[in-house]
Each structure stands twice: as C-alpha cells, then as structure tokens.
Amino acid sequence: MNVAPKRLLSFVLVVALVTGGFAAATTTATADSSVLLVHTEVSPTQPTTDANFTVSTAVTNAEDSDSRFAIKRVTVFDENGDERRTQLNETGTEGWVPAGVTKTVNHSVGIDEAGTHELLVRVRLVSPTDGVRTVERTVPVTVRQPHPVLGMQFATTVAGSPTNATVRVANGLDAPVRNVRLSLDPEKTTFRTRSHSFATVGAGAERSVSVGVSGETNGSETVRATLSYDYNGTRYTTTQRLTGEFVQPTNPGRVTLTNLDVEPAGDSLRIRGTASNPGGSNVTGVTVSVRDSETVRPGANSSDFFVGRIGPSDFGTFETRATAEANGTVTVPIHVSYVVDGVERETVRRVTYTQPANDGETEDSSGGLPVELLGGAALVLVGGAVVWRVRGGT
Structure with a gap:
C-alpha cells in the first residue's frame, strides 16, 4: 500500500468567554460583552485520499475571563447535506478550560472519495452560568487522488547473482506531473543508480526505469522511494516503501x-x-x-x-x-x-x-619349508625326503 505523508487540516476554534453568556461576533471582546470568535484554517488545500489528515480544534478561554467552561464533545463530519452527513471522528469530555488557557483536540480523519467536501466541526461546551452551548463551523476542502503510484519488480535470478530491478511511476491523477525526481534507497542490496528523473508523466500514463542490482539478491528487499513532482503548479513529495521478492529460476544451471x-x-x-x-x-x-x-x-x-x-x-x-x-x-x-x-x-x-592387498610370500608358522602349489602337484617334506604328490593323476 502506498502511504503518502499525512496532511494537516487545522481548524482553529477560538472561543473567548466573559460573564454574561455566549454571543456570536466577528469583533474583539470588550469588558462588558460576550464574544464568540471562531476562526477556521485549512492547510494544505488538497489532502489526498490515501492518507489520514489531522483536524485540530483549539479552544481558548480569554485571559481576562472570570468564567470557566469545559469541552464536552468535539465531532467532525463530512457534510454533504443532512441525508449524507458522515461522522468522521468524535472526542468525548476533555475537561475544564481555565482563563488564559488553550485546549486543543486532535482528530485523525480520512476521506476516500476524491473531490470537494464540506467538513462540519461541532463543539459542545459547558459553562456553570450558561449551561450547554453548541458551536458549529463548516469549511470546504478539496481531496485529490493519491500521489502517483510506485511499483518495483526484480528480474528472475539465481540467489547472490547480479540482476535488474524495474521501478515504475504510474500517474493516476487527472493532469500530468512534471519535473519528476525519483530517489531509491535499498536496505540490503546495492543499486547501480539511485537517482532518476522524468520531464513529465502524463495523466493516466506510466514511466519506468531499469536499475542494476547486486549484493544479497535473495529473499526480499525493501526500498525507500522518494518521489517529488509538480502537479497543477504545486510541488509535492511523497515517500513510499517498495517491497520486491527475488525469484530464482525454476531450473537453474548446475553441475x-x-x-x-x-x-x-x-x-x-x-x-x-x-x-x-x-x-x-x-x-x-x-x-x-x-x-x-x-x-x-x-x-x-x-x-x-x-x-x-x-x-x-x-x-x-x-x-x-x-x-x-x-x-x-x-x-x-x-x-x-x-x-x-x-x-x-x-x-x-x-x-x-x-586398494588390492599386497601379493607377498607367507612363511609357515612352524619355521619349516614353505609349501608351494605348482600346477596340480605339491612339494611335501616326508621323513626328511622330498617327494612329489600329484593330484588327480596316475
């Protein structure tokens, strides 16, 4: 899965409270009035569909306030009309906020559908003097498609032998990406070239590079790939982790x-x-x-x-x-x-x-004359005389 950097979508909700209750205004609070000041801010302007972003709600009690209040609940919705409202995240009781203190509530949210969305932030506050109050603000946000997708595949190779890796850049966006820079950082192998560039990758198009690989070309390899590019006049950078398997041939040469x-x-x-x-x-x-x-x-x-x-x-x-x-x-x-x-x-x-045994002579253990087989006859010592005994003859 391609993981893009988290995009920070900040909603700064500043609530200045003084005695006398809540009132909505766009001016600075005075000593004898109650002012509710709400400010929203979105950054960057285009989060992506493949990563969560953070919604931060900051609630501030004014320095000169003689009241205190508590954040009872903060809820973030994807507002597409009441019938299609989707709750993205919610936080329960956050405790009291004394005078001069700012309390920030963070929510991690994600939107899977590209396009323009209207987010609704609902804050429920509790005051000892005014009871429960609800503050709502909406802000439009455009969620775009993910970064161009990176992929990697190794050529079939015998373990330990040099091979090649094919690294692909697939642009699924609705416009070309330009001035593309790709940096590859492998964990255990050595890539012959680690930096590559393309002038442009068209919308719906794909570009690839072939890189020589050596070293421990067995098992799997993980590569930290950093892609920088221009899209609709804005520079983006994404880091993705690519994993590939070294596949050995089914029947390699051997002796x-x-x-x-x-x-x-x-x-x-x-x-x-x-x-x-x-x-x-x-x-x-x-x-x-x-x-x-x-x-x-x-x-x-x-x-x-x-x-x-x-x-x-x-x-x-x-x-x-x-x-x-x-x-x-x-x-x-x-x-x-x-x-x-x-x-x-x-x-x-x-x-x-x-090895065959040695063919040497063997002496009689009694120390007498040796007995030799010569053809079918035997030379035998009998009573001090030597006689021939012929076998099978007459």
Whole structure:
C-alpha cells in the first residue's frame, strides 16, 4: 500500500468567554460583552485520499475571563447535506478550560472519495452560568487522488547473482506531473543508480526505469522511494516503501558428477567421470579437481581438469589423479567449481576406493619349508625326503 505523508487540516476554534453568556461576533471582546470568535484554517488545500489528515480544534478561554467552561464533545463530519452527513471522528469530555488557557483536540480523519467536501466541526461546551452551548463551523476542502503510484519488480535470478530491478511511476491523477525526481534507497542490496528523473508523466500514463542490482539478491528487499513532482503548479513529495521478492529460476544451471570410476595407474589413482548439467541455463568455467583428505592427496601436476562450458541438459567428461596416502580403503574428495548467472558455485563429491592387498610370500608358522602349489602337484617334506604328490593323476 502506498502511504503518502499525512496532511494537516487545522481548524482553529477560538472561543473567548466573559460573564454574561455566549454571543456570536466577528469583533474583539470588550469588558462588558460576550464574544464568540471562531476562526477556521485549512492547510494544505488538497489532502489526498490515501492518507489520514489531522483536524485540530483549539479552544481558548480569554485571559481576562472570570468564567470557566469545559469541552464536552468535539465531532467532525463530512457534510454533504443532512441525508449524507458522515461522522468522521468524535472526542468525548476533555475537561475544564481555565482563563488564559488553550485546549486543543486532535482528530485523525480520512476521506476516500476524491473531490470537494464540506467538513462540519461541532463543539459542545459547558459553562456553570450558561449551561450547554453548541458551536458549529463548516469549511470546504478539496481531496485529490493519491500521489502517483510506485511499483518495483526484480528480474528472475539465481540467489547472490547480479540482476535488474524495474521501478515504475504510474500517474493516476487527472493532469500530468512534471519535473519528476525519483530517489531509491535499498536496505540490503546495492543499486547501480539511485537517482532518476522524468520531464513529465502524463495523466493516466506510466514511466519506468531499469536499475542494476547486486549484493544479497535473495529473499526480499525493501526500498525507500522518494518521489517529488509538480502537479497543477504545486510541488509535492511523497515517500513510499517498495517491497520486491527475488525469484530464482525454476531450473537453474548446475553441475552434478556421475559415472565415477577409480582405478590404479602406476603409483597414483586415476579418477574418471562425467560432469552433467541437468539445469535449464548454461554453466561456465567448470573445473574438476582432487582435494586433500586423511587418506589421499592431489596427484602431481594432474589433479585439476578444466571442462569449460556445459550447456543445458549437456555434459562433459573429465579425468584427474590422486595419490593414496594409506593402504586399504581410501576416500577421494572430488571438488567441482563453476559459474552460473555470474555467481561462482562449488560442490564436493566423495568417492571411496579399496586398494588390492599386497601379493607377498607367507612363511609357515612352524619355521619349516614353505609349501608351494605348482600346477596340480605339491612339494611335501616326508621323513626328511622330498617327494612329489600329484593330484588327480596316475
């Protein structure tokens, strides 16, 4: 909702009381007369329909008054004929007003319908000598349409990547606005340009600007927008808070590693696989490498593999090397980095590999000669002599 600054509509009701009762007049009070002086004032001349304004009623008891009185009730109406009179606000008993004291009663009121309205202020006063008296005054006021409406929308983007914001100025007034100045103050992001201007925005027309945005482009952003413009010869300024959501693409580009295979290659391990992009946008600068762990380290001069650009629903193959630092099963961290929509991303995939056991000779636990299987025969020590025993033969 667009909130314009509150417009102050002041009604100054000055009631000078002396002994002898109430009388309406436009002259200054004298020592032997009773004078009721009422003065009304409206500022500014055109409140708006989108914000409340304040009706202030000031009641003053004259310095030389020897009477006191109380404000019993103050009521503000939108007066459009008795049948259409609308009560806007009312205040109950406000207490006594001694001599030389001014008491002010404030009412916050709002009018939703643009056009000329006649406001009626009704003040009910109580005096110990004159009882209850009612004073009414009317004043015309013109309520105009709201300020031009501001709106903001962010382009679809991956969280954290630069994007653009479109800020619109829509003039719903009945005349052009001129010399338009727009200032933008974001809360958490950085706007490349923060001040903009238009010579004119026609009645019922719309103008917009596109602004580069960087920084924390995730979640939502609130921008304090200040708009100044000339309308029918009067300069107006309104401040509105604009909120926009950063919307991520439904299927952004990303890299996944599949078909991973680890095999020995000399004194190192060779890792092969596929870097796939299942997303709907390009990824660039794809690089696959081996990272250190407790059981492996990157292979010398061959641990990084540059895949490059991978299009949507496309893939690239890679080969990299690692050196085992332990026997048995080792864990190889495979790191992949890439850029999508101007933002660098990275992920790590871990794959395990069990190295084959060593093929060394094993001695007999009794300390005797070793037994070797040679084809289908066995060399056996029997009674100090060596004989051949052939299995399955004759």
